[in-house]
Amino acid sequence: xxxxxxxxxxxxxxxxxxxxxxxxxxxxxxxxxxxxxxxxxxxxxxxxxxxxxxxxxxxxxxxxxxxxxxxxxxxxxxxxxxxxxxxxxxxxxxxxxxxxxxxxxxxxxxxxxxxxxxxxxxxxxxxxxxxxxxxxxxxxxxxxxxxxxxxxxxxxxxxxxxxxxxxxxxxxxxxxxxxxxxxxxxxxxxxxxxxxxxxxxxxxxxxxxxxxxxxxxxxxxxxxxxxxxxxxxxxxxxxxxxxxxxxxxxxxxxxxxxxxxxxxxxxxxxxxxxxxxxxxxxxxxxxxxxxxxxxxxxxxxxxxxxxxxxxxxxxxxxxxxxxxxxxxxxxxxxxxxxxxxxxxxxxxxxxxxxxxxxxxxxxxxxxxxxxxxxxxxxxxxxxxxxxxxxxxxxxxxxxxxxxxxxxxxxxxxxxxxxxxxxxxxxxxxxxxxxxxxxxxxxxxxxxxxxxxxxxxxxxxxxxxxxxxxxxxxxxxxxxxxxxxxxxxxxxxxxxxxxxxxxxxxx
Numbered sequence: 001x002x003x004x005x006x007x008x009x010x011x012x013x014x015x016x017x018x019x020x021x022x023x024x025x026x027x028x029x030x031x032x033x034x035x036x037x038x039x040x041x042x043x044x045x046x047x048x049x050x051x052x053x054x055x056x057x058x059x060x061x062x063x064x065x066x067x068x069x070x071x072x073x074x075x076x077x078x079x080x081x082x083x084x085x086x087x088x089x090x091x092x093x094x095x096x097x098x099x100x101x102x103x104x105x106x107x108x109x110x111x112x113x114x115x116x117x118x119x120x121x122x123x124x125x126x127x128x129x130x131x132x133x134x135x136x137x138x139x140x141x142x143x144x145x146x147x148x149x150x151x152x153x154x155x156x157x158x159x160x161x162x163x164x165x166x167x168x169x170x171x172x173x174x175x176x177x178x179x180x181x182x183x184x185x186x187x188x189x190x191x192x193x194x195x196x197x198x199x200x201x202x203x204x205x206x207x208x209x210x211x212x213x214x215x216x217x218x219x220x221x222x223x224x225x226x227x228x229x230x231x232x233x234x235x236x237x238x239x240x241x242x243x244x245x246x247x248x249x250x251x252x253x254x255x256x257x258x259x260x261x262x263x264x265x266x267x268x269x270x271x272x273x274x275x276x277x278x279x280x281x282x283x284x285x286x287x288x289x290x291x292x293x294x295x296x297x298x299x300x301x302x303x304x305x306x307x308x309x310x311x312x313x314x315x316x317x318x319x320x321x322x323x324x325x326x327x328x329x330x331x332x333x334x335x336x337x338x339x340x341x342x343x344x345x346x347x348x349x350x351x352x353x354x355x356x357x358x359x360x361x362x363x364x365x366x367x368x369x370x371x372x373x374x375x376x377x378x379x380x381x382x383x384x385x386x387x388x389x390x391x392x393x394x395x396x397x398x399x400x401x402x403x404x405x406x407x408x409x410x411x412x413x414x415x416x417x418x419x420x421x422x423x424x425x426x427x428x429x430x431x432x433x434x435x436x437x438x439x440x441x442x443x444x445x446x447x448x449x450x451x452x453x454x455x456x457x458x459x460x461x462x463x464x465x466x467x468x469x470x471x472x473x474x475x476x477x478x479x480x481x482x483x484x485x486x487x488x489x490x491x492x493x494x495x496x497x498x499x500x501x502x503x504x505x506x
Contacts, residue, residue: 167254182234186229252319300327359397
């Protein structure tokens, strides 16, 4: 009998369904092998292998985008392949490629191991791709912890920088706390849904489909409600929602700039990918979920924008502005409960946010000095005049993040706000519009520093002025990434094209 069960289980393991993740894992192993077999003088080609490998995987994925596994569960219910999951897999591959290019630029200034950075980035990317397809709490937790452990290392990667080590320690402590809260919530849901006193079902209570059915049948269970709140709180840590955002400014400042970009883009998107899944699982407790997310969304938008107003360090500024973006996206998640169109709007918002963030973080990577954590607004004075390309890319990226038409960020916000309007979320919509108005001040303060400089007395150390950091020259690969991100932000503001069709927006 056991042999038959094993055969049945193996028959459901469709390895072709996770071919991109397998290829990403093999690419990570290949980098380690190359580090061993190649002479040290040739190790400089390994980052190029990682980037070219990611581009190859992206090409293969796009050609097989509409695979036969869509809307199917595989691996005995651990994974569910959906259209949104497909989009998120492509999203994470693109984000990893951009971050890897920025990593090449940033690591040139650091006497640090190079190969391990790209290997860990690939492992984290594969885990994010699996997380976006999770259909089981075991899969969710293992994938989420793989991501978190990878970021523990990446955040503190510049081990010679005290701020990087401090950021790594804070992320470790807060990440462990969030994992504990999440796991406790999962344990409560498992205990309740697996209780024979409440259900005679023999299905796995950790499976999202089975749990959804149980919650519909038991809409007033107090322990289940507590478990749902704890699970949502654990995910809120990952996306940086209030009141679980306390780690963001210090971690964003201390982490190497490419890692900060990876956190801001991919880690946030992974949290929202799983949040979109969980709100459907918890649909039996819809009023509770909407209440919790609504309070978080309003507080997140208000706190993120107000806290960013006083920031002079641009890494802390972009981190706190990212908190406000999490609030806008949470409004989209709430709207998705009532309006299916909102799911596509969230995906488009995330894509526009990725393009704008890659543009801004790409410029930050080139402007940063040897002390990566020390990035002040004054360092961008007259940037548009001294480095027109970097200044233009920065202006487009910040304009898109601010939601200025006709850039992609404006369309992303507009689509999410339209979904919120259709769902009748008028109070949330009012807070969101107010947040956008406030954000214009600090985004345009940064643009003003780059395009409309004002003379300031030099910062002195003793009798000598402290020199500003020397800008990195823009390599061909980095130039392509920055130009692509800026141009795509402009084009998608006018025409959403195939992306809009994939997401059901056109």
